[in-house]
Amino acid sequence: MADNENTPPAIQPPPAKPLKPCAICGKPAQPRYKPFCSARCADIDLGRWLKGSYVIPGAPLELDENGPSSRERDDDA
Ligand SMILES: [Zn+2]
Numbered sequence: 001m002a003d004n005e006n007t008p009p010a011i012q013p014p015p016a017k018p019l020k021p022c023a024i025c026g027k028p029a030q031p032r033y034k035p036f037c038s039a040r041c042a043d044i045d046l047g048r049w050l051k052g053s054y055v056i057p058g059a060p061l062e063l064d065e066n067g068p069s070s071r072e073r074d075d076d077a
Contacts, residue, residue: 024045
């Protein structure tokens with residue numbers, strides 16, 4: 001144990017960590033929409049996910065509240 005005088009670190013951390021380029025268009029990503037450059041690119045990526053085999057765990061949310069026959073409460077009580 002005698003070689004800890006001038007042993008430089010194996011890996012020097014980068015001074016600044018730039019954001020990765022947008023995975024969709026390649027533009028610099030914005031912190032607000034990272035890792036994308038805009039909400040549009042984020043939406044495109046989301047669409048790719050949905051087109052794939054990505055399944056949302058949990059119960060699906062019924063967004064059509066104005067459904068014609070979603071819940072007919074005809075309880076003849
Ligand atoms: Zn983009």
